[in-house]
Amino acid sequence: MSxxxxxxxxxxxxxxLDYNFTAGSATSRFLHGLKQGVLIGQRCPGCDAVYVPARGxxxxxxxxxxxxxVLSDKATVESFTIVYIPIPGNPIKPPYIIANVVPDGANIxxxxxxxxxxxxxxxxxxxxxxxxxxxxxxxxxxxNIIYFKPIDExxxxxxQIGR
Amino acid sequence: xxxxxPDVLSQRFELGFTYTRSTGPVxxxxxxxLKNKQLVGNRxxxxxxxxxxxxxxxxxxxALQDYxxxxxxxxxxxxxxxxxxxxKHLMDKPFAFAQVVIDGxxxxxxxxxxxxxxxxxxxxxxxxxxxxxxxxxxxxxxxCFEPV
Numbered sequence: 001m002s003x004x005x006x007x008x009x010x011x012x013x014x015x016x017l018d019y020n021f022t023a024g025s026a027t028s029r030f031l032h033g034l035k036q037g038v039l040i041g042q043r044c045p046g047c048d049a050v051y052v053p054a055r056g057x058x059x060x061x062x063x064x065x066x067x068x069x070v071l072s073d074k075a076t077v078e079s080f081t082i083v084y085i086p087i088p089g090n091p092i093k094p095p096y097i098i099a100n101v102v103p104d105g106a107n108i109x110x111x112x113x114x115x116x117x118x119x120x121x122x123x124x125x126x127x128x129x130x131x132x133x134x135x136x137x138x139x140x141x142x143x144n145i146i147y148f149k150p151i152d153e154x155x156x157x158x159x160q161i162g163r
Numbered sequence: 164x165x166x167x168x169p170d171v172l173s174q175r176f177e178l179g180f181t182y183t184r185s186t187g188p189v190x191x192x193x194x195x196x197l198k199n200k201q202l203v204g205n206r207x208x209x210x211x212x213x214x215x216x217x218x219x220x221x222x223x224x225x226a227l228q229d230y231x232x233x234x235x236x237x238x239x240x241x242x243x244x245x246x247x248x249x250x251k252h253l254m255d256k257p258f259a260f261a262q263v264v265i266d267g268x269x270x271x272x273x274x275x276x277x278x279x280x281x282x283x284x285x286x287x288x289x290x291x292x293x294x295x296x297x298x299x300x301x302x303x304x305x306x307c308f309e310p311v
Binding site: 006008009014016017020021022023024027028029031140 | 170171172173174175176177178179180181182183184185186190191192194195198250300301302
């Protein structure tokens with residue numbers, strides 16, 4: 001068949017999955033905390049690991065986590081990447097930094113942005129702190145924290161991050 | 164955001180995969196014809212006519228090119244009645260999904276029949292293609308089939 005230059009070569013085939021997402025009790029507590037400007041994790045009764053955001057059970061021990069732990073909004077950079085490629089629908093202009101940060105008092109990291117710095121200066125073990133939106137704008141969402149910014153504290157030994 | 168119990172948060176959430184697919188030459192030919200309100204199939208090595216056209220011969224696996232222009236009438240070979248259409252169905256009233264053998268074709272195509280009620284449906288019934296108000300080169304250019 002000869003190529004029909006005026007013919008159809010592409011078709012939209014979108015798939016939309018509609019969910020009713022229910023956070024569950026552990027993650028709901030985390031979200032209620034965010035609404036109040038506080039990071040809340042949960043401690044495993046078996047191994048003492050503190051999870052944030054808590055999912056309600058310990059991945060290592062397979063038991064329910066019950067005890068809420070209020071965490072600092074200071075954290076340590078566990079890993080990071082500099083994003084140079086624009087992602088459709090993402091309003092943030094590259095290059096920017098996405099990092100896994102471990103809040104003080106927790107044993108696992110979550111992903112957030114790092115800003116107010118030279119991208120080239122960000123490093124594993126660096127100390128950072130949450131920059132919050134104005135309190136009037138707080139909702140049940142992680143983006144109550146706009147990003148984390150470096151603070152003037154000594155780096156943490158990479159081996160000790162999250163310990 | 165709403166709360167389903169005093170503590171547990173719940174929220175509607177839509178995950179969208181906004182794909183655009185390349186059609187390839189055969190499906191592209193079919194869709195281009197739809198845009199012009201023309202149904203096109205193709206003929207396999209055993210003489211059978213497929214619509215929508217098959218990219219490869221089911222018997223010999225050879226690429227198929229022998230296009231055949233077809234009319235807009237056919238026969239219902241089998242069907243199922245959808246009494247309560249769901250949000251993602253393309254009709255907002257009860258309809259039939261049916262295997263329709265287009266006149267001149269040998270292999271049925273799956274589409275919808277807007278028959279009004281289940282009692283108006285029967286195997287072997289003749290149907291006629293209803294085109295969408297505007298065609299754009301998409302399978303939805305065929306709005307549905309309707310009883311003749």
